[in-house]
Amino acid sequence: MSKTSLDKSKIKFLLLEGIHPSASEVLRSAGYTQIETSPKALPPEELKAKIADVHFLGIRSASQLTADVFEQASRLVAVGCFCIGTNQVDLNAAREKGVAVFNAPYSNTRSVAELVLAEAILLLRGVPEKNALAHRGGWLKSAAGSYEIRGKTLGIVGYGSIGTQLSVLAEALGMQVAFFDVVTKLPLGNARQVHSLHELLAQSDIVSLHVPETAATQWMIGAAEVAAMKPGAILINASRGTVVEIEPLAEALKQKKLLGAAIDVFPVEPRSNKDEFQSPLRGLDNVILTPHIGGSTMEAQANIGLEVAEKLVKYSDNGTSTSSVNFPEVALPAHPGKHRLLHIHRNVPGVLSAINRIFSDNHINIASQYLQTNEKIGYVVTDIDAASSDLALEKLAQVEGTLRSRVLF
Ligand SMILES: NC(=O)c1ccc[n+]([C@@H]2O[C@H](COP(=O)([O-])OP(=O)(O)OC[C@H]3O[C@@H](n4cnc5c(N)ncnc54)[C@H](O)[C@@H]3O)[C@@H](O)[C@H]2O)c1
Numbered sequence: 525m526s527k528t529s530l531d532k533s534k535i536k537f538l539l540l541e542g543i544h545p546s547a548s549e550v551l552r553s554a555g556y557t558q559i560e561t562s563p564k565a566l567p568p569e570e571l572k573a574k575i576a577d578v579h580f581l582g583i584r585s586a587s588q589l590t591a592d593v594f595e596q597a598s599r600l601v602a603v604g605c606f607c608i609g610t611n612q613v614d615l616n617a618a619r620e621k622g623v624a625v626f627n628a629p630y631s632n633t634r635s636v637a638e639l640v641l642a643e644a645i646l647l648l649r650g651v652p653e654k655n656a657l658a659h660r661g662g663w664l665k666s667a668a669g670s671y672e673i674r675g676k677t678l679g680i681v682g683y684g685s686i687g688t689q690l691s692v693l694a695e696a697l698g699m700q701v702a703f704f705d706v707v708t709k710l711p712l713g714n715a716r717q718v719h720s721l722h723e724l725l726a727q728s729d730i731v732s733l734h735v736p737e738t739a740a741t742q743w744m745i746g747a748a749e750v751a752a753m754k755p756g757a758i759l760i761n762a763s764r765g766t767v768v769e770i771e772p773l774a775e776a777l778k779q780k781k782l783l784g785a786a787i788d789v790f791p792v793e794p795r796s797n798k799d800e801f802q803s804p805l806r807g808l809d810n811v812i813l814t815p816h817i818g819g820s821t822m823e824a825q826a827n828i829g830l831e832v833a834e835k836l837v838k839y840s841d842n843g844t845s846t847s848s849v850n851f852p853e854v855a856l857p858a859h860p861g862k863h864r865l866l867h868i869h870r871n872v873p874g875v876l877s878a879i880n881r882i883f884s885d886n887h888i889n890i891a892s893q894y895l896q897t898n899e900k901i902g903y904v905v906t907d908i909d910a911a912s913s914d915l916a917l918e919k920l921a922q923v924e925g926t927l928r929s930r931v932l933f
Pocket residue numbers: 608609629632633636681682683684685686687704705706707734735736737738740741762763764788789816817818819820
């Protein structure tokens with residue numbers, strides 16, 4: 525048996541951050557037994573020590589997979605992000621190591637959209653302040669500053685999976701929906717696209733952010749943007765903590781320039797439920813603060829567990845990389861009776877011919893072959909007879925540009 529093909533009982537999975545048990549169930553029913561789980565993210569040094577011995581890693585948003593961490597990951601085959609965002613992973617470093625990264629792009633969109641709408645209603649009614657006061661023995665029975673959601677304008681920044689779900693639900697409640705997106709999008713229902721962020725801010729009663737964390741979205745809402753919002757408007761951020769500058773927001777809330785805010789994500793978030801949450805927004809009664817739970821419902825987490833674990837199993841069992849966020853996507857049939865060689869390489873001219881020269885020079889018959897590339901890497905899968913796989917694998921590893929090769933049988 526080849527040294528680089530492990531039997532399933534030796535393949536190690538590490539699932540961090542309280543990933544739903546549905547993931548472990550999928551892995552166990554696929555025959556994997558070495559599954560270690562932890563309720564929290566690991567600090568960098570601990571993560572580096574652990575990752576050295578792991579073949580598959582599951583994380584959510586709190587684990588930081590930097591280039592340094594990937595340096596230690598000599599056995600790592602794939603990472604599963606059991607969430608939508610993949611900004612916590614250095615995708616280039618993963619690609620350089622030949623590590624495929626998967627996520628769950630849709631399983632929690634509904635949960636986020638529902639939370640945002642609920643928060644919008646509560647903020648428009650001043651419930652956070654009235655609730656806080658009642659807990660302190662106060663009684664604020666008043667309609668002043670309380671409004672229905674019907675007829676209000678919702679401004680959505682980022683009209684993707686979550687933004688569009690929210691748009692549909694908001695219209696069902698009688699809201700007007702406007703959105704800003706860098707891409708021209710087909711508006712759903714009666715929603716309309718506006719051409720600049722400031723145009724959106726100037727006309728929205730509620731602004732809700734649904735962009736990914738990128739260089740362009742970093743601090744996209746700062747002092748100037750808060751100033752551009754309508755007096756008495758509401759800001760909701762359930763996207764990423766780096767999208768909003770907290771200090772100018774806190775100031776606008778203290779000055780009552782804004783009616784309220786609901787913030788689910790923060791520039792710095794505690795690594796576990798035992799660490800202290802620190803923020804200038806603490807103590808402001810017109811702000812709903814939630815601990816990054818936009819996607820945290822039992823339904824969403826169970827679905828994410830299934831979805832991502834199934835992707836890891838398919839990649840481990842037969843090399844299928846469909847819906848990977850950093851890898852060429854290949855959907856592969858089963859390969860009964862054959863050994864399957866997986867070769868991941870830099871996408872430079874000549875690699876495929878070098879690979880096929882190995883097969884022809886060594887009289888190895890190819891039963892089937894698949895190639896897919898993206899701008900950076902190529903992924904070649906070749907099914908051959910079992911007898912030749914050790915020799916072929918040894919030679920494939922020597923091809924110039926090789927990032928990783930392994931065999932499945
Ligand atoms: N709080 C939570 O628990 C939670 C849960 C799920 C997702 N999220 C976050 O929400 C983000 C959005 O999720 P999604 O599934 O809707 O993503 P998506 O990729 O489907 O949509 C993002 C949209 O933002 C647009 N966009 C990108 N850059 C932009 C910019 N600079 N200005 C304006 N628009 C821009 C894109 O064109 C796209 O339409 C995720 O990336 C994730 O970070 C948070």
